[in-house]
Amino acid sequence: MTRPQPTDRITPAELPARIWQELQRATVDRHHEWRTPVLASVDADGLPQARTVVLRRAEADTRALTCFTDARSPKCAELQARPQAALVFWSQRLGWQLRITARAEVDTGGPAVQAAWERVRQSAAASDYLMPRAPGAPLDGAASAPASDQHHLAIVRLQVSGIDWLELHRDGHRRGRWDGSSTDRQAPAGWVWLTP
Template sequence: MDLPAAPTDPAVFIEHALRRLETGVTDRRSPFHVIGLSSVAPSGLPRARSVVLRDCAPGEIRFHTDRRSAKCAELAADPRAAMLAYAAVDRLQIRAEGLVALHTGDAVAEAAWQNLGPSGREIYRTAAVPGAAVAADRADRLAEAAAIIHFTVAVMRFDVVDVLSLRSGGHQRASCRFDAAGRVTEAAFITA
């Protein structure tokens, strides 16, 4: 999905970019399948990592994590987060800031767990916390029924989105805010 060649409405420009971001949900080859996410570490400094985009809806993204991970602890303590996605072939950058809600052991997590395949569920079967050393034979595996307690769906609701399209004829950049219903508000073109 290409962005408009000469966009005149910043909201349309941003919505086109966010539809492009949606390709990362189902297309493993999409440059938006794995995106950057920064949370606030206990030190107060940002901590960045890559996450797999699992769902994209108006004004939000979803990814999965392990409730025992540092990422989950950081987001539970301070839900502020920033997302960065970049498609080199399109020369398109999407940045977002917002708050993350964590879902473990609720209807949101259960529905997502049911949609995971066996390899997706396998990730949560380790008895060791994320980042800990594990045995080469992976003998520390949990039963699948026990693994679901570690599975967490993280939902990031956007407050602000910034889209930058790098173009040889002049870069195009727009920023917007989102309302509670996930609709673009206060959209404006800004200097690149």
């Protein structure tokens, strides 16, 4: 587990703020390795489903992460039926893995979706949300469906309930876990330190 390392090691006291700072940076820096986490959901058969998404927003104050998807995609139906979600991030530069548990809320209409669409429609990603066929629909050889001007953008808001942070470092790996529901008095602000 040897990786290129940052020179200075973060202290446990600094860690929570730094994690949220890196998440926020990833939403604005296309080259940040945390920009494209893996989002896992549970399907109707109780089986895990995982895929890459783009992290669009990270709010430390409310502990919420946001991504966009097509409202017709299987992940939308999965998260609406079972909101338990997980996200995995890895950064070689930081030597940090984050495993996040969250509760998902899917927003498929209304002012927030419309405001997001106004921004997305001016970007290269706009066509992703204007596909006439639903994501995963078979290409059955029929004539291509006519282009649509109806967008299918949905906002997935992930309310973070737990964070498992793992740092790979030549001077010793470290691991910490934050449990948003913890009432443990020995774990200030919900963080406990674990054997990596």
